[in-house]
Amino acid sequence: AQSVAQPEDQVNVAEGNPLTVKCTYSVSGNPYLFWYVQYPNRGLQFLLKYITGDNLVKGSYGFEAEFNKSQTSFHLKKPSALVSDSALYFCAVKISSGSARQLTFGSGTQLTVLP
């Protein structure tokens, strides 16, 4: 079984400061890892993914994430937060084999960037 944990329900950060949203995963096999963002009353938008290769992946809107296999983590980061980054962030995982390959989501982290 695959699972994702986002240990923080809420993250608050001041505008201009760096932000980190944490994610750890558990899979039996090689993971594919994703971050999605959900703005109020909207669907999920893809931010970035890790498939293979460089552990640091860059995505939309200046976000990046680092895959750490030994810590089974995939934390989302941004060097300088914007008020417009305030949203609900989801980490997700799927395994690289099998017919299903569905995304399993974490519980979400509400990011609030304070002006």
Added chain:
Amino acid sequence: DTAVSQTPKYLVTQMGNDKSIKCEQNLGHDTMYWYKQDSKKFLKIMFSYNNKELIINETVPNRFSPKSPDKAHLNLHINSLELGDSAVYFCASSQVNGAGTEAFFGQGTRLTVV
């Protein structure tokens, strides 16, 4: 062009009614999904169809029945609606053969059962 579109966006209905939510994707993907987002924003997969065939059916009441007339459509029919069915339902699609490809989501259907 909207990649994954679902209708309606909002649905308010009484207990006991039967309703359907439609989903269409124009991305040429081979797999479509239905997810349920509850009041705590937790996302849980309900169904997955690959090339019109059901491949995932999580523990969902049999009042929920997905129907895929073709690869581009996956509709969700719900019978005998209950208060607990109130949630936001998201349709999504992806290309499973490229397992690393991301899923694209619709805007969601907010279902309220009164």
